[in-house]
Amino acid sequence: MRHLLTGHELDRDSLLALLDRAAQLKREPLASRALDRRTVALVFQKPSTRTRVSFESGVVELGGHPMVLRPDDLQISRGESLRDTARVLGRHVAAVGVRGHDDGELEALAAEDQLPVFNMLTAGHHPCQALADLLTLQEAFGRVEGLRVAYVGDGNNVLRSLHDVGALAGVEVVAASPLAYTLDGVPAETDPREAVRDAHAVYTDVWISMGDEDSGSKRMALEPYRLDEALLDEAAPGAIALHCLPAHPGEEISEGLLYGHRQRIWDQAENRRHAQKAMLEWLLEVGPFA
Structure with a gap:
């Protein structure tokens, strides 16, 4: 199962292919239906303009449903473990992105290997x-x-x-x-x-x-x-x-x-949207990354 936590998960060939695919999706925004009838959870622990707008619109252009979640929407705010959260999300959504504070929390979520996890910004990284x-x-x-x-x-x-x-x-x-x-x-x-x-x-x-x-x-x-x-x-x-x-x-x-x-x-x-759409295809191993 693929994750994108820091960018080190990519190798040179995958990165260059991802950039080329992003350029293609910029020219043809509706060319891919890679997320047709699939849901992507977007967890925002911090405010956002570009990240939220680009991911929401990008998931829709890929045919999917963006499920935006704030901390109070999740039982994590009441003490539910990341392990349990990952296991529940993995039964319902295709992938989860987190914009948060602690890199360790994101790593723990990915370590459960229940669904692909991607970093929408943490204290240490913004891939x-x-x-x-x-x-x-x-x-x-x-x-x-x-x-x-x-x-x-x-x-x-x-x-x-x-x-x-x-x-x-x-x-x-x-x-x-x-x-x-x-x-x-x-x-x-x-x-x-x-x-x-x-x-x-x-x-x-x-x-x-x-x-x-x-x-x-x-x-x-x-x-x-x-x-x-x-x-x-x-x-x-x-x-x-x-x-x-x-x-x-x-x-x-x-x-x-x-x-x-x-x-x-x-x-x-603007390029946040196009690059992230290609990243989601890579993450889920669909489209040209199948």
Whole structure:
């Protein structure tokens, strides 16, 4: 049984096939009925815009029914074990996605091997975002292998997945962060201009994550890492700006870049749906992945 918890479950060939399939599904959104009369449970322990909209609409386009569940909808909130929850869900739905906090909870759910489990965001990983990022790069440059992406700002789950999944596709990911906000295992510079040199894309994310809204000291530390026109000018000719959203114009990214012609940010947001549809086909071993 397949799961997608970190992205390491994919090998290079599967990842490239998934990206090609996502591009095909973007051209022909209703070409697949892989989820015909099947239900996919989507468990949201945290608020969401892009993840919820893209998964709900994507499951419908694949012919399935998205069952959105909040914590209070499940007996987990009253102490029922993940083991029992997995066994019940496995009798009713084709797969379950979780947007939550603890990577360990997701791993425990998958360990029961009752149904395919996929990660819609945890504290440590965001593989579905990375798939959309790679699809966006492939659209912009006609390839992914050999590209260099510079990430500036807070080292977080988005950076982790971009680095790890990108490496499978031959994408070099480097980061620029203050020392206090670097991410273990990801090459990092403290000088953002050095990091973006020769980069085909410069990527950023919010400085303050959900639950950390009062961290003024963090904002001050990240001020020099704002993605603006001057920083993008230091990258390779034709470089693009990327952001996984939500954005705070004037904080981690300039308003001019966010809404200007040098970005592919809104394509990224759309590409969540297409990449996730291909991922679901891969996860359930249907369509071209049968």
